[in-house]
Amino acid sequence: MMSELSPLCAAxxxxxWRPDWSAAGSGLVKIVEASRPPACSGARKQQTMSLSCIRMxxxxxxxxxxxxxxxxxxxxxxxxxxCKPDDFxxxxxxxLIDHSVELYFGEGEPTAANxxxxxxxxGKLFCTREAFIHGWxxxxxxxxxxxxxxxxxxxxxxxxxxxAVEPINYDSGDDPVWDISQPLFIDSAIxxxxxxxxxxxxxTQSKRQRLFRWRG
Numbered sequence: 001m002m003s004e005l006s007p008l009c010a011a012x013x014x015x016x017w018r019p020d021w022s023a024a025g026s027g028l029v030k031i032v033e034a035s036r037p038p039a040c041s042g043a044r045k046q047q048t049m050s051l052s053c054i055r056m057x058x059x060x061x062x063x064x065x066x067x068x069x070x071x072x073x074x075x076x077x078x079x080x081x082x083c084k085p086d087d088f089x090x091x092x093x094x095x096l097i098d099h100s101v102e103l104y105f106g107e108g109e110p111t112a113a114n115x116x117x118x119x120x121x122x123g124k125l126f127c128t129r130e131a132f133i134h135g136w137x138x139x140x141x142x143x144x145x146x147x148x149x150x151x152x153x154x155x156x157x158x159x160x161x162x163x164a165v166e167p168i169n170y171d172s173g174d175d176p177v178w179d180i181s182q183p184l185f186i187d188s189a190i191x192x193x194x195x196x197x198x199x200x201x202x203x204t205q206s207k208r209q210r211l212f213r214w215r216g
Contacts, residue, residue, distance in 0.1 A: 050167040051187070052176035054125070056083035056101055058159050061151045079105040079148055083161060089177045090127070091169070096178070101125075103161070104136035107144040121185035125165060127178070137163070137186045150193050158194040 058081040065077050081103050088096035110118045118124075123137025139147070150156065165184040169177045178184060 050169075052088075052165060052168040054085060054088055054096065054163045054165055054184075056085040056103070056161050056163075058083050058103075058161065059100075063148065063151060077107075077148065079144070079151065081105075081161075089175055091177055091179045091181065094131075096133070099131060099133050102132075102134040104134075105144060105147060106136050106138035107141055108138060110138040118185075121166075121187050122189065123186035125163070125184040125186060127180040127183075135184075135186065137189050139189070147191055150191075155195065156193045157196050158192075160192045162190040162192075164188040 060082045062080050063077065064079075083101045083103055085096045085099065085101050090096060106123070110122045112118055112124075121137075122139075123135060125133070125135035127133045164187040165178075166187060167179075167182075167184070169179055
């Protein structure tokens with residue numbers, strides 16, 4: 001029944017990268033055209049009790065193209081978003097919904113700040129003592145380019161990001177809680193871009209108008 005589906009089911013394009021560490025450390029890339037979100041949308045409890053999903057809505061995007069000779073900074077493009085997260089409990093008694101999350105989208109193989117490969121996952125989320133919540137995750141170049149182009153072109157009506165994270169505690173066995181004394185590993189990421197389709201009569205009317213202008 002439609003009432004049982006997530007409100008994100010109207011998303012036109014779903015971009016997914018799930019790492020496959022069994023394949024010699026290579027990443028398994030999936031670009032899915034679907035109306036129903038993958039299993040992550042219902043993942044409050046799965047095979048391990050430590051996994052959960054954090055959902056957030058981007059409120060602003062920054063696209064940066066860097067050109068320089070300073071070896072401390074790599075030239076190229078950078079993409080990041082300031083997001084408003086959904087309800088998610090924190091171990092200090094506050095809630096993630098009362099904060100903003102700054103999320104950086106890396107390109108290439110997942111690495112830590114010291115450029116060494118991550119021990120697990122594709123990224124991390126951190127909460128500092130000043131309650132500054134930020135994180136990053138990496139995607140292969142083709143997936144990163146797809147997200148970059150979606151943001152650059154605009155025109156979408158809604159955007160939502162889902163991050164599958166661990167380790168997570170559960171309050172009374174039901175509500176997930178992030179122990180902010182340690183970072184979260186991001187196991188997988190999904191970016192939804194929703195676009196409104198033109199109604200058939202609107203498309204027909206638009207074609208008639210263009211034909212009329214051409215003849216005139």
